[in-house]
Amino acid sequence: MNILVTGASGLLGSDIVLYFASSDHQIIKNSFSERPGFIAADITKKEDLNKLIALNWDCIVHTTAARDPDTCEINRQDAFNLNVTAAEELAKAAAERRAKFVFISTDYVFSGNNPPYMETDKPDPINYYGETKAEAEKRVLALCPDAIIMRVSVLYGINTGLKASPLLYSSIKAIESKTELLIDNTIIRYPVYTGDVAAALNFLLQINAIGIFHLSSEDKTTKFQITKDIASLLGKDSSHIKPLNTIPLTPAKRPIDSHLDCSKIYSLGFPKSLPFKERIDIIKDKFKM
Ligand SMILES: NC(=O)c1ccc[n+]([C@@H]2O[C@H](COP(=O)([O-])OP(=O)(O)OC[C@H]3O[C@@H](n4cnc5c(N)ncnc54)[C@H](OP(=O)(O)O)[C@@H]3O)[C@@H](O)[C@H]2O)c1
Incomplete structure (x- = not known):
């Protein structure tokens, strides 16, 4: 085609x-x-x-x-x-x-x-x-x-670089910031x-x-957990990343669990995705700020 x-x-x-x-x-x-x-x-x-x-x-x-x-x-x-x-x-x-x-x-x-x-x-x-x-x-x-x-x-994804992937980029930025940060732990992500x-x-x-x-x-995860998981796979300290356990106030409401x-x-025969941590382990060498 x-x-x-x-x-x-x-x-x-x-x-x-x-x-x-x-x-x-x-x-x-x-x-x-x-x-x-x-x-x-x-x-x-x-x-x-x-x-x-x-x-x-x-x-x-x-x-x-x-x-x-x-x-x-x-x-x-x-x-x-x-x-x-x-x-x-x-x-x-x-x-x-x-x-x-x-x-x-x-x-x-x-x-x-x-x-x-x-x-x-x-x-x-x-x-x-x-x-x-x-x-x-x-x-x-x-x-x-x-x-x-x-x-x-x-x-x-990582094909167009880290910055184009908000989920990965915001996690890496938070890990690299080394200052205490509250990251959403209420909205469930897949x-x-x-x-x-x-x-x-x-x-x-x-x-x-x-x-x-x-x-x-x-x-079944949250932005907080994703950031912690990425830090652990990269062997980086993430003790400054803390969970925000109240729903963030943003202009647009987010579904709490849109699974x-x-x-x-x-x-139909299409396989399940690799777990997030396994996929990150495969692509993490391409993470460049
Ligand atoms: N990102 C997510 O987490 C997410 C989650 C669920 C569903 N989706 C859906 O997945 C789809 C792809 O999202 P994405 O995250 O890949 O988007 P993206 O990274 O923001 O890419 C947007 C693309 O659209 C082009 N574009 C923007 N405005 C345009 C215009 N006026 N005319 C022509 N092209 C225009 C951009 O071109 P330039 O690069 O040249 O600006 C770029 O190629 C969307 O339909 C989105 O609703 C995304």
């Missing part, structure tokens, strides 16, 4: 490109900024979008989004334009061409009050980011009933490796899957 990957320079998109490079697919890489080998386009602008739509693709893997919940909460119109309108326009183009559409979504479409969540559960987001992603899912499926929607939990998401997408495309799929790790039930994709 000729696959247009939007957000190809991003945390997830870059690992999708890397994974698909070893397959038979031809990849067209889109990013916002100019980069060699990429088609730069602002997908919130009609003429840029048309430039992408005119290319020779028969599948779109749409990863681009405003993904920071606090920014989305504050800049709602920008979040809507990127997360909903651009996704809808790309899905419309795919539908007109009868091409496959793959949309990356999030566990934040759920409130976190009633985990674990199955693919059939009704989204009930508690922040604007989650609202935009749930709305985009609906519009994509209305236009492309054979689309793949992949909802993922908090991502980590961090999933971007390489595993790329492998899952490749798997779903190969079996011609249709519909919504969940992917997260089976690690995704992933039994659907496992039942």
Whole structure:
């Protein structure tokens, strides 16, 4: 297939490109900024979008989004334009061409009050980011009933460097700070490796899957525990890292436990992710500030 990957320079998109490079697919890489080998386009602008739509693709893997919940909460119109309108326009183009559409979504479409969540559960987001992603899912499926929607939990990866992976970067910064720091120990996370998401997408495309799929790790953890685990794997002191046991006050509310039930994709033969600590042990040599 000729696959247009939007957000190809991003945390997830870059690992999708890397994974698909070893397959038979031809990849067209889109990013916002100019980069060699990429088609730069602002997908919130009609003429840029048309430039992408005119290319020779028969599948779109749409990863681009405003993904920071606090920014989305504050800049709602920008979040809507990127997360909903651009996704809808790309899905419309795919539908007109009868091409496959793959949309990356999030566990934040759920409130976190009633985990674990199955693919059939009704989204009930508690922040604007989650609202935009749930709305985009609906519009994509209305236009492309054979689309793949992949909802993922908090991502980590190293392909584009440490800074591009907020979970890893904030942990390393906290460890390196050596001053007492309180880190959230209330919100439950199931961090999933971007390489595993790329492998899952490749798997779903190969079996011609249709519909919504969940992917997260089976690690039930918190940002505090993640930071302690990373410090221990790097052999660094973390006695200055303390648990914050009250819910942090942020512009956007976070689901307390948006655990995704992933039994659907496992039942098709896709394997469970490596535990977080095992994966970090494998990639930790690439951690550079
Ligand atoms: N990160 C997470 O923890 C997480 C968790 C759950 C779900 N997700 C979902 O996973 C997907 C990928 O997230 P990510 O973390 O990989 O994102 P990311 O690292 O922030 O990457 C965003 C990508 O989108 C591009 N982009 C931004 N604005 C654009 C615009 N106006 N027009 C065209 N391209 C634009 C960026 O290009 P430049 O690099 O050129 O700026 C970059 O390639 C998103 O759909 C997100 O909702 C993420």
